[in-house]
Amino acid sequence: MDEITFKSDTVLSDVHLYTPNQRHLMVRLNGMGQPVFLSQFKLLWNQDSWTHSGAEDSGPRDVSAQETSPAGSESGHSHEDLSLQAGDDITIQERLNVPLDEDGDLDVVRRPRAASDPNPAEPARDKVHPMILAQEEDDLLGDEEQESSSHSIIKIEHTMATPLEDVGKQVWRGALFLADYILFRRDLFQGCTVLELGAGTGLASIVAATMAHTVYCTDVGTDLLAMCQRNVALNSHLAATGDGVIKVKELDWLKDDLCTDPKVPFSWSEEDISDLYDHTTVVFAAEVFYDDDLTDALFNTLSRLVHRLKNACTAILSVEKRFNFTLRHLDVTCEAYDHFRASLDSLEKLADGRLRFLVEPVEASFPQLLIYERIRQLELWKIRVEPTASVTSDRSNLLTVI
Numbered sequence: 456m457d458e459i460t461f462k463s464d465t466v467l468s469d470v471h472l473y474t475p476n477q478r479h480l481m482v483r484l485n486g487m488g489q490p491v492f493l494s495q496f497k498l499l500w501n502q503d504s505w506t507h508s509g510a511e512d513s514g515p516r517d518v519s520a521q522e523t524s525p526a527g528s529e530s531g532h533s534h535e536d537l538s539l540q541a542g543d544d545i546t547i548q549e550r551l552n553v554p555l556d557e558d559g560d561l562d563v564v565r566r567p568r569a570a571s572d573p574n575p576a577e578p579a580r581d582k583v584h585p586m587i588l589a590q591e592e593d594d595l596l597g598d599e600e601q602e603s604s605s606h607s608i609i610k611i612e613h614t615m616a617t618p619l620e621d622v623g624k625q626v627w628r629g630a631l632f633l634a635d636y637i638l639f640r641r642d643l644f645q646g647c648t649v650l651e652l653g654a655g656t657g658l659a660s661i662v663a664a665t666m667a668h669t670v671y672c673t674d675v676g677t678d679l680l681a682m683c684q685r686n687v688a689l690n691s692h693l694a695a696t697g698d699g700v701i702k703v704k705e706l707d708w709l710k711d712d713l714c715t716d717p718k719v720p721f722s723w724s725e726e727d728i729s730d731l732y733d734h735t736t737v738v739f740a741a742e743v744f745y746d747d748d749l750t751d752a753l754f755n756t757l758s759r760l761v762h763r764l765k766n767a768c769t770a771i772l773s774v775e776k777r778f779n780f781t782l783r784h785l786d787v788t789c790e791a792y793d794h795f796r797a798s799l800d801s802l803e804k805l806a807d808g809r810l811r812f813l814v815e816p817v818e819a820s821f822p823q824l825l826i827y828e829r830i831r832q833l834e835l836w837k838i839r840v841e842p843t844a845s846v847t848s849d850r851s852n853l854l855t856v857i
Contacts, residue, residue, distance in 0.1 A: 467616045468625040470827060482612065486678040487621070489614045494626070496609045496658070498638075499824045610689045612682055613656050622745070623655035623679050629742035630655065631827045632819075633773035634662040636835055637739075639821035641666050643769065648734035650760070652706065652753060653743035657683040661690045663739075664699035671731055673706035680705060680721045702727060708752035711759065732763050741773035744795040754798045761810065761840045770838040771817075777832070799836060813839040 471494075480493045614624040637644060637659065648669045651660045660672035660683075672687070674680055684703045687694075694701055705714050705721040713723045723731075738757065744750045761768055776792045803814045817835035 464618050465616045466619055466622050466625075468622075468627050470626045470628055470631070471613075471615045485614065485624075485682065489617065489621070489624070491612050491614055491682070493610060493612050496611065496626075496631070496825055498607045498609065499826070606693065609658065609661060609693070611656050611658055611686050612689070619745075621679075623653065623674060623676075624682060626656055626658060627742040627775075628827055628830070629773040629775050629833060630658045631825045632829065632833045632835065633659045633739060633741040633771065634825055635823055635829075636771065636773075636817065636821055637662050637666075638824050643737060647736045648730065649737040649739065650731065650735050652708070652738065652740040652756065654683060654703075655679070655742075657686045657701070657703070659739065659741055660701055661687065661693060664694035664701045667699050667737075669730065669734070670699060670701045671706075671727075671735075672701050672703045675705055675707045677720050684721075706756075708749070708756040733765050735760075735764055736766050736768050737771070738768060739771040739773075742775060744772075744774050745777075745791050747791065747794045750791070750794055750798055754802060757838075758802070758805070764840075767839075767841050770840065772836045772838070774834050774836070775830075775832050776834060799838075802838070809843060810840055811843050813841065815839075 481490050482493050483491050485491050611626055613626050614621065617624055644663055644667045646666075646668050648671075649663055649667045650671045650673065651657075651663070652673060654660050654672040654674045657672050660670045664670045672683060674683065680703055687701045687703060703721055704723055704727070705719070707714070713728060715723050715725065715728070738760065740753065743753055757770060761770070774792065774795055776789050778787050778789050799814050802812045805812060815837055817837050819829070819831075819833065819835065823829055
């Protein structure tokens with residue numbers, strides 16, 4: 456750990472890359488030997504939060520679209536960040552008292568290395584190696600600060616710069632985008648049973664639990680699910696405000712059935728399965744469309760699940776349109792996004808006589824209550840799953856006979 460090395464197959468989330476001033480406390484190593492960090496995401500419940508960081512939070516409430524700047528205006532930057540860009544008479548260098556040489560370059564005074572002196576007057580300095588500081592979660596904030604901001608701070612354990620197969624352990628912009636929409640559409644989640652597919656760190660599920668009755672937070676991998684469970688525990692005070700319950704479960708998109716083996720961690724009980732199929736009305740997923748095979752598996756899982764649900768449901772999918780240069784096309788393309796859109800089209804055209812899928816984009820004009828860069832490549836898609844007219848007619852005839 457003397458030096459951080461980024462290999463060619465390493466992926467780093469933009470959320471971590473573009474927040475250099477965000478405090479990331481390294482708390483432990485996970486079961487894979489990867490460093491785990493603890494970050495805090497502030498919820499901007501009211502208008503005062505945009506300009507007065509010390510204002511008291513009023514707690515969760517309905518927020519109109521006029522309370523925040525429109526999407527795409529980079530409203531994720533704080534007022535302090537924007538003030539640095541203002542045309543003041545005092546330059547940034549003068550404000551920060553940065554030493555400059557006669558050419559205007561940064562003047563850095565370096566201490567000579569002891570190894571360069573053949574006859575050092577003092578013994579060479581000992582090498583310093585990074586250490587993991589064990590710290591209780593309750594001590595991360597001061598008592599007064601913790602009490603005043605407990606309902607406006609989401610604490611998330613995550614990793615950074617992971618291989619592609621472990622990207623679920625990072626926080627992605629699409630999850631924050633989805634969380635904003637969940638907070639905006641409280642009516643859709645209030646008192647309901649909801650299911651998240653590919654939850655990753657569990658951030659969107661934690662936000663949903665502030666208003667939903669039961670949240671099934673699902674993914675695969677014991678190490679990832681254990682991290683997700685820890686995040687649920689770190690934010691249990693948020694779920695308690697709405698009497699919400701988060702249940703972390705394994706749901707493998709490549710398997711047709713849910714795991715019910717009690718010996719397997721995060722397996723399903725028969726009661727949970729019955730509750731899932733009997734009461735779920737919302738299914739959501741964020742930033743899981745980066746591999747064509749996984750995208751196909753998710754849509755197959757979504758179709759399979761909604762056919763087993765007793766109620767009509769709404770699916771909400773968050774995706775970021777990423778551009779990549781490919782040697783195959785010798786051009787900039789978005790193959791993963793194109794495959795996602797093709798899968799949406801196929802789902803909408805699916806006709807099995809029982810359900811119909813109504814697909815529509817969601818306009819990104821809802822308020823931004825989490826601090827991140829809301830770029831125009833972020834998209835939300837809503838899928839309304841309803842029984843076909845023939846099924847509705849059959850149910851009506853059955854009720855008449857009864």
